[in-house]
Amino acid sequence: MWSRRQGRLRPTVCGVEELRRRRREREAALRKARREQQLVSKRLLRNDAPEEAGEGCVAAILGETEVQQFLRQAQRGTEEKEREGALVSLRRGLQHPETQQTFIRLEGSMRTLVGLLTSNQALLQLEAARCLHELSHSEQSTVAEACLPATSYLLTYLSSHSSDFIELCLYTLGNLIVESEAVRRQLLPQGIVPALAACIQSPHVAVLEALGYALSQLLQAEEAPEKIIPSSILASTLPQHMLQMLQPGPKLNPGVAVEFAWCLHYIICSQVSNPLLIGHGALSTLGLLLLDLAGAVQKTEDAGLELLACPVLRCLSNLLTEAAVETVGGQMQLRDERVVAALFILLQFFFQKQPSLLPEGLWLLNNLTANSPSFCTSLLSLDLIEPLLQLLPVSNVVSVMVLTVLCNVAEKGPAYCQRLWPGPLLPALLHTLAFSDTEVVGQSLELLHLLFLYQPEAVQVFLQQSGLQALERHQEEAQLQDRVYALQQTALQG
Amino acid sequence: MQLPPALCARLAAGPGAAEPLPVERDPAAGAAPFRFVARPVRFPREHQFFEDGDVQRHLYLQDVIMQVADVPEKPRAPEARLLGRVPAFACQVAGCCQVFDALDDYEHHYHTLHGNVCSFCKRAFPSGHLLDAHILEWHDSLFQILSERQDMYQCLVEGCTEKFKTSRDRKDHMVRMHLYPADFRFDKPKKSRSPASAEAPGDSGERSEGEAMEICSEPVAASPAPAGERRIYRHRIPSTICFGQGAARGFKSNKKKTKQC
Numbered sequence: 001m002w003s004r005r006q007g008r009l010r011p012t013v014c015g016v017e018e019l020r021r022r023r024r025e026r027e028a029a030l031r032k033a034r035r036e037q038q039l040v041s042k043r044l045l046r047n048d049a050p051e052e053a054g055e056g057c058v059a060a061i062l063g064e065t066e067v068q069q070f071l072r073q074a075q076r077g078t079e080e081k082e083r084e085g086a087l088v089s090l091r092r093g094l095q096h097p098e099t100q101q102t103f104i105r106l107e108g109s110m111r112t113l114v115g116l117l118t119s120n121q122a123l124l125q126l127e128a129a130r131c132l133h134e135l136s137h138s139e140q141s142t143v144a145e146a147c148l149p150a151t152s153y154l155l156t157y158l159s160s161h162s163s164d165f166i167e168l169c170l171y172t173l174g175n176l177i178v179e180s181e182a183v184r185r186q187l188l189p190q191g192i193v194p195a196l197a198a199c200i201q202s203p204h205v206a207v208l209e210a211l212g213y214a215l216s217q218l219l220q221a222e223e224a225p226e227k228i229i230p231s232s233i234l235a236s237t238l239p240q241h242m243l244q245m246l247q248p249g250p251k252l253n254p255g256v257a258v259e260f261a262w263c264l265h266y267i268i269c270s271q272v273s274n275p276l277l278i279g280h281g282a283l284s285t286l287g288l289l290l291l292d293l294a295g296a297v298q299k300t301e302d303a304g305l306e307l308l309a310c311p312v313l314r315c316l317s318n319l320l321t322e323a324a325v326e327t328v329g330g331q332m333q334l335r336d337e338r339v340v341a342a343l344f345i346l347l348q349f350f351f352q353k354q355p356s357l358l359p360e361g362l363w364l365l366n367n368l369t370a371n372s373p374s375f376c377t378s379l380l381s382l383d384l385i386e387p388l389l390q391l392l393p394v395s396n397v398v399s400v401m402v403l404t405v406l407c408n409v410a411e412k413g414p415a416y417c418q419r420l421w422p423g424p425l426l427p428a429l430l431h432t433l434a435f436s437d438t439e440v441v442g443q444s445l446e447l448l449h450l451l452f453l454y455q456p457e458a459v460q461v462f463l464q465q466s467g468l469q470a471l472e473r474h475q476e477e478a479q480l481q482d483r484v485y486a487l488q489q490t491a492l493q494g
Numbered sequence: 495m496q497l498p499p500a501l502c503a504r505l506a507a508g509p510g511a512a513e514p515l516p517v518e519r520d521p522a523a524g525a526a527p528f529r530f531v532a533r534p535v536r537f538p539r540e541h542q543f544f545e546d547g548d549v550q551r552h553l554y555l556q557d558v559i560m561q562v563a564d565v566p567e568k569p570r571a572p573e574a575r576l577l578g579r580v581p582a583f584a585c586q587v588a589g590c591c592q593v594f595d596a597l598d599d600y601e602h603h604y605h606t607l608h609g610n611v612c613s614f615c616k617r618a619f620p621s622g623h624l625l626d627a628h629i630l631e632w633h634d635s636l637f638q639i640l641s642e643r644q645d646m647y648q649c650l651v652e653g654c655t656e657k658f659k660t661s662r663d664r665k666d667h668m669v670r671m672h673l674y675p676a677d678f679r680f681d682k683p684k685k686s687r688s689p690a691s692a693e694a695p696g697d698s699g700e701r702s703e704g705e706a707m708e709i710c711s712e713p714v715a716a717s718p719a720p721a722g723e724r725r726i727y728r729h730r731i732p733s734t735i736c737f738g739q740g741a742a743r744g745f746k747s748n749k750k751k752t753k754q755c
Contacts, residue, residue, distance in 0.1 A: 026556060030549045037540060039548060041555040118679045120618060122603035152674045159621035159652065162605040164598050189672050194653025213555075225539075262551060269539040294505055307554050310547040314537075321536040336509040341501050351495040356546035363543075367534040373514035381512055383498040390495045408532045413518035446530040453520055482527035 037222075042175040043213060044137045045168060062093035064102050071112050074124065087116065087127035094134040097143075103135070104146040114150050122162075129168050136175035144179040151176065151187055155195045163204040170199070170207065174214035177221070184221055184228075192218070193232035200241045205253050208245065212259020219263050225270035234273050243277075243285045246312075248292035254308060257289075261311035268315050274322045283334045286316050294342035297349045306354045309346055313357075313364045320367040337378040340368065344384055347391070355394055362391075362401035369408040376409045380419045385409075389428045396437040403432065403443035410450040417454035425451070426458060426465070433470040438479050445483040452490050459491055467491060624650065624680050631661065632684045650681055 033039045062070070070093075073086035093099040103109050116128035132154075135147050154169045173192070176183050196218075199211045215238070218228060233239070245260040246252075264282070268274055293309050320334070343365055350357045368375045379385060388406070392399050406425070409416050429451075432444045451458050471488055474480045524531065537543050585592045585600065587608045594600040610625040611618045614633045619625040627650060630637050640646055645657040647664040651672045658664040661683040668674040668681065 023553070026553060027549055030552050031545065034545055034548055035542075039552060041552040043555055044557075120607060122606040123599060125606060126599075126602055149675060152672075152678060155652075156624070156680060157620050159623055160605060161609050161621075162602040165602055165605075186673050190674065191651040191653050191672060194651075198652055258554075266539065269537065271536075271538070291505065298502065304554075307550065310550065314544070314547070317534075318536050321534045335511040337512050338505055338507075338509060341505045344497060344501060345505065348495045348497055354550075356550075359543065360547055363535065363537075370532040370534045373517050374511045377512040377514045380515070382501060382504060384501075387495055387497055407530050411519065411523055411530065411532050413516070413520070415515040415518065419515075443530075446528055449528045450523060450530070453523055486527055 039220075040178050042137050042139075042178060043171050045133060045171050059092035059095055061096045062090070062099045062102065064106060067093070067099065067103050067106055067109065071106075071109060074116055074128075075112055080121065080123070083121070084123050084127055087124060087131065091127060091131045091134060094131055097138065097140065100135055100138050100140070100143045104143055110146055110149055114153065117150060118153055126165060126168070129165065129172070133168055133172045133175070136172045136179075141180055144176055145183060147172075147176055148183065148186055151183075152190055155187075155190055155192060158195045158199050163202065163207050166199065166202070167204075167206050167210045170210035170214045174210070174217045177214060178217040181221070181223060184218070184223070188228065188232070193228075193236060193238075197236045197238050197241075200238065205256060208253070208256045209259055212245070212256055212263060216259055216262045216266065219266035224266065225272055229267055229270050229272045233267065234276060239267070239277060240280055243280055243282055246285055246289050248288050252289075252292070254305070258308045258311070261308055261315065265311040265314045265318075268318045271318075274319060278319060278322060282315070283319055286312055286319070287334050287336065287339050290316065290346075291338055291342045294345040297345060306350065306357055309349075310357055310360060313346075313360050317360075317364045317367045320364075334368075335374060337375065337382070340365075340375055340378045340384070341382060343368070344382075344387060348387070351391065351394070358391065358394060358398050359401060362398065362405065365405050366401060366408065369405055373412055376412055376416060379405075379409055380416065385420065386424055389424055392428060392432060396435070396440050399432060399435070399437070399440045400443050403440070403447055407443065407447050407450060410447060410454065414454040417451055421451060421455050421458045422461070426461060430462075430465055430467060430470055433467075433473070438477060441474055441477075442480055442483070445480065445487060448487055449483070449490075452487070463491055619680065623652065 030039065030041075067090065070086040070090040074083050074090070077083040077086060090103075094103060113128055113131055116124050117132065119125060119128075132147055132150055135143055138144050151173070154173050157169050158166055158173075160166060173187070177187060177192075196211060196215055199207060202208060202211070218224065219233070221228060242260045242264055246257055246264070264277075268277065268282075289312055290309075293305060293312065297305055297309075316334075343361060347358065347361045347365075350361055369379065379388075385406070388402055391402050406420070410420060429444050429448055432440055435441055435444075448462075452462075468488065468491060471484050471491075475484045475488075477484075582593050582595045583600070585594070585603065585608075587604070590608065592603055592607075594603065606620075607618050609618065610620070610622050612625060612628055612633070614629070617628065619628060627648065631647065637646060641659070645659050647658040647661050649656045649658070649664060649667055649672070651668060651674070654672070656667060656671075658667060661681070665676070665678075665681055665683075668678065669676050674681075
C-alpha cells in the first residue's frame with residue numbers, strides 16, 4: 001500500500017500553506033509538461049527507519065573522495081555491519097543530485113555497485129538496490145541512464161522470492177523505463193515484459209502495486225502503441241491478469257487497482273486491439289467495478305477514489321466506441337442500468353470533490369446514451385434529468401456535454417421528448433441561451449430544435465418566456481446564424 | 495447536485511435494463527442547418543481532454559496527493575512493520591548464525607542465501623528458474639549426453655525459448671539478442687578446473703563472500719580478455735558469518751582451484 005510510504009524525508013516544519021503552494025507549483029509544472037507531451041513522473045521509495053530520520057536527517061552532499069571511500073568500504077570492509085553502514089551512508093548521500101553526478105562520473109562506481117547488488121550478502125544487496133533506486137529517480141538523464149548496466153540483474157531478481165526486494169527492483173525499473181526510449185530499447189530485448197508477466201502471480205499486494213506502476217510507465221511510453229503493446233503485451237497473459245486485478249470483491253486492493261486501471265487505459269486508448277479486451281470481458285469487469293466505486297464513494301469520506309474512477313471511466317468510454325461491443329453475443333455487454341445510477345453517484349462525488357473530472361464522467365454518459373434507447377429511458381425513469389441540469393453552471397465544457405447528452409435523449413423521438421417537457425428543461429435552455437460561449441449556445445439550439453420538433457407545445461411557452469429575445473442575441477454570430485434563423489421561423493410559425 | 499433518493503436503492507438492487515421507450519425519428523431532425531448526430535466519442539491518448547485527469551495521476555505518482563483508500567491488509571508481522579525492529583533472533587537454517595532484528599531483513603537474507611539452493615553443490619540462486627537451469631546443466635549427466643546430440647542450453651531470459659549447443663553459444667545469444675552483459679553473473683559455464691589466471695595489477699574487481707553464489711570478477715584494468723573462459727575465485731568470510739557444509743567446501747574442496755589473493 002502506498003500509504004506506507006507517507007512519512008518520508010520531508011522537512012517536518014511544513015505548514016499546510018506550504019504544502020498547498022507546493023501542490024499548485026507541481027500542478028502547473030505538470031500541466032506545462034503535458035502540453036509539451038513530456039509528462040514524466042517517477043516514484044521514490046524511502047523507507048528510513050525512525051532513528052535515521054532523527055537529527056541530521058538531511059544528509060550531506062558527498063564529495064568524490066567520500067564516495068570512493070564508501071564504495072571501497074562496502075566492497076572490501078571486514079565487518080559486515082561496517083560494509084552495510086558504508087552503503088547506507090552512500091545511499092543517503094545519493095539523495096542529492098550533486099552526489100549522484102559525482103557518483104556516475106567516478107570510474108568503476110557503477111560496476112562496484114552492481115557487484116554489491118549481485119553479491120550474496122542479503123543486506124548489502126538491499127542497500128545496493130536502494131542506492132540504485134535513488135539514482136533511478138534522478139531527473140537527469142545521465143544519472144538514470146548510468147543505471148543501465150544493472151537492468152539485467154534487476155530483471156533477474158524479479159523472479160526471486162524476497163517480496164521487499166522485488167518491490168524495490170520494480171520501482172527502480174519503473175523509474176528507468178520512463179526515462180527515455182534508449183532505456184526501453186535495452187529493456188525490451190532483455191525481456192522486461194515476460195519478467196513483469198511472471199511477477200503478476202505474486203500474492204503480495206505491495207509487489208502487485210509496484211508491478212502495476214512499472215507496467216503503467218512502460219505503457220505510457222510514446223512508442224508503446226506501435227512497438228510495445230501489439231507485440232509484447234497483447235501476446236502475453238497480462239491483459240487477462242490485469243482484468244482480474246480489477247474485479248470487485250474482497251480481494252480488490254485500491255492501490256493495486258489504480259495502477260492496473262491506468263495500464264488498461266493506456267492500452268485501450270492506443271486502440272491497438274480493443275476487441276480482444278472486450279472478448280476477455282473487459283466491459284463487464286469495468287462495469288461492475290464502476291458499481292463498486294459508486295458504493296465505496298457513498299461510504300468513504302475522502303479516499304482518493306477519483307484516482308481509480310478516472311481511468312475506469314476512460315476505459316469504459318473508449319471501449320464503448322468499438323464496433324465489437326455490438327457484436328459480442330449479439331448485444332452490448334453493458335446493459336445494466338445500475339451503471340447509469342453508479343455514474344450519477346460518481347458525478348455527484350466529482351461535483352463536490354473534483355469538478356475537473358466532471359467532463360470525463362459526462363463523456364461516459366454520452367457514450368452510454370448515444371446509441372442506446374434503453375439507457376436514455378433509464379435517464380428518464382430514474383429522474384436524472386434534473387440532476388443533470390444542475391451541472392450546467394459548472395463550466396462551458398460541462399454545459400456542452402450536458403446538452404449533448406440531453407440531445408441524445410431528445411433525438412430518439414416524441415416518446416422521449418414528452419418526458420422532457422414540461423419540466424426544468426426549457427427554463428434551463430433559456431438560461432444557457434444567455435451564455436456567450438458559442439458552443440454552448442450552439443448545442444442549446446440543437447436541443448431546442450429537437451424539442452420543438454417532437455414536442456410542439458413547448459414553442460408557445462418558449463415564446464411566452466421571451467425566447468425570441470434570447471435568440472436574437474445571437475443572430476449576428478456566424479456559427480449560429482443559420483440555426484437561430486431556422487428556430488425563429490419555427491417559433492413564429494408555431 | 496441533488497440526486498433522487500431512489501437512486502441509491504436502485505444501485506443496491508439487482509441488475510436490469512430499462513424497457514426502452516419507442517424510438518421514432520423524424521427526418522427533419524437532422525435537416526440542415528441543424529447538425530446534431532448522436533454518437534459515441536473516442537479520445538486518443540494525447541488528447542487535451544485528458545489533461546486534468548493525467549495531471550492528477552502524476553500528482554499521485556509524485557506523492558503530492560493522498561493515497562488511495564486503505565483496505566486493511568493483514569501485515570505479516572504487524573509490530574515489526576510498524577517499528578521495524580524486534581528483539582534479535584537468529585537464522586534458523588542449520589549452520590547459519592546470522593542475526594537479525596527486523597523481519598524484513600531476515601526474509602531477504604533467507605531468500606537470498608537459503609532460498610533457491612542447489613542440493614548438490616550448495617550454491618544459491620536468485621530464482622527457481624536459474625536454479626533449475628543450473629541443476630540441469632551442472633548436475634544432470636543425462637543432460638550432458640543429450641547435449642552432444644542436440645541443442646540443450648536454453649536461453650536464460652524469461653520468455654525466450656531458444657536453445658543452443660554450448661553454453662558459449664547461449665551466452666553469445668544473450669549478449670547479442672537480449673543485450674545482456676557479457677559477464678552476466680548467473681550464467682557461468684561449468685568447468686572442472688579453472689586455470690590459474692593472472693590478475694591484472696590494480697584489479698578492483700569484486701569479491702564474493704562465502705560460498706553461496708558464484709561471482710566472477712574480471713580485471714577492470716585494460717588487459718585483454720582471456721581467450722578461454724576463466725574464473726577467479728576469491729573467498730573471504732567475515733567472522734560474523736559461519737556456514738556449515740558450504741563454507742567448508744570452499745576451502746577444502748579439490749574440485750576447483752582457488753586463487754587466494
